Amino acid sequence: MLKEIFIGLSTNQMLTAAAKKYGLKLGAQNVVAGTNVEETIKSIRELNALGISCTVDNLGEFVFEREEALKAKDSILEVIEAIHENGVDAHISLKPTQIGLDIDYDFCYENLKEIVAAASKYDMHINLDMEDYGHVQPSYDLLETLLEEYSNVGTVIQSYFYRAQEDIEKHKDLRLRIVKGAYKEPVEYAYQTREEIDANFVQLIEYHLLNGKFTSIATHDHNIINHVIDFVEEHNISREKFEFQMLYGFRKDMQVDLAKRGYKFCTYVPFGDDWYGYFMRRLAERPQNLNLVIKQVFNKRTNTAIGLFAGAYALGRLTAKKK
Numbered sequence: 001m002l003k004e005i006f007i008g009l010s011t012n013q014m015l016t017a018a019a020k021k022y023g024l025k026l027g028a029q030n031v032v033a034g035t036n037v038e039e040t041i042k043s044i045r046e047l048n049a050l051g052i053s054c055t056v057d058n059l060g061e062f063v064f065e066r067e068e069a070l071k072a073k074d075s076i077l078e079v080i081e082a083i084h085e086n087g088v089d090a091h092i093s094l095k096p097t098q099i100g101l102d103i104d105y106d107f108c109y110e111n112l113k114e115i116v117a118a119a120s121k122y123d124m125h126i127n128l129d130m131e132d133y134g135h136v137q138p139s140y141d142l143l144e145t146l147l148e149e150y151s152n153v154g155t156v157i158q159s160y161f162y163r164a165q166e167d168i169e170k171h172k173d174l175r176l177r178i179v180k181g182a183y184k185e186p187v188e189y190a191y192q193t194r195e196e197i198d199a200n201f202v203q204l205i206e207y208h209l210l211n212g213k214f215t216s217i218a219t220h221d222h223n224i225i226n227h228v229i230d231f232v233e234e235h236n237i238s239r240e241k242f243e244f245q246m247l248y249g250f251r252k253d254m255q256v257d258l259a260k261r262g263y264k265f266c267t268y269v270p271f272g273d274d275w276y277g278y279f280m281r282r283l284a285e286r287p288q289n290l291n292l293v294i295k296q297v298f299n300k301r302t303n304t305a306i307g308l309f310a311g312a313y314a315l316g317r318l319t320a321k322k323k
Contacts, residue, residue, distance in 0.1 A: 159201035
């Protein structure tokens with residue numbers, strides 16, 4: 001029920017528009033590293049100082065206008081240059097729909113190729129994020145074509161899809177981020193229960209740790225993290241072959257603790273003002289994430305209007321007052 005509500009909120013255009021306008025008043029700074037490149041680089045430096053690397057996401061997806069897709073591409077290229085010029089430890093994550101996949105496949109590929117080529121000059125990794133089921137195969141097609149020419153690209157395996165095991169076996173020689181999945185998918189394509197998704201998540205992680213190139217384990221679940229730690233010790237897997245990943249603003253103490261214990265750690269760093277849909281899907285993926293953010297906010301004694309029902313209500317009220 002909660003997942004369906006959060007997914008519904010994530011696609012609400014009125015709330016998305018209001019979130020862009022009132023984001024800082026609603027505590028967006030707690031889940032977004034910055035609204036521009038300069039702020040984002042500052043956030044990356046702070047994380048790097050704690051022994052944490054970053055993957056940077058220019059927020060936005062499901063773009064249907066060429067001008068908007070080109071603007072997103074230019075913004076990503078700007079971030080690549082900024083990462084290089086400032087010498088910070090970071091790479092790029094991006095969604096194909098943000099740079100034109102829903103407009104024209106070839107148009108999207110040319111934009112993506114330009115980004116990957118720019119990053120390749122600096123030996124910088126590009127992670128091709130996966131989206132809803134209808135975009136999964138076209139995204140893999142983009143990846144396969146890129147791999148004919150470039151080696152600095154990897155992708156994501158979503159454990160709620162039945163096809164995930166086949167996909168991870170096919171792409172085992174790539175750097176892969178393994179996630180649970182954050183979109184609402186029909187039973188024809190995806191597991192529906194948390195137990196099924198978690199079980200497949202762990203199975204995929206173990207497979208790639210044993211057989212793959214490099215594994216990014218994206219979870220806030222301490223039980224799964226502890227399981228992975230036990231698994232790699234049992235199988236003598238080098239810490240150089242994997243990293244843990246969490247979202248910016250979530251379980252900060254645990255992020256720092258894992259880095260201090262000598263595990264590779266990477267924080268997913270979103271920036272920009274298009275944060276609302278992103279945040280809703282993080283809560284849809286695991287509603288418990290709401291509690292994690294509330295704890296972070298209240299521990300800092302901020303004046304944030306937090307919580308998704310409360311946040312959605314506040315956004316609606318702010319919008320209504322302007323009418």
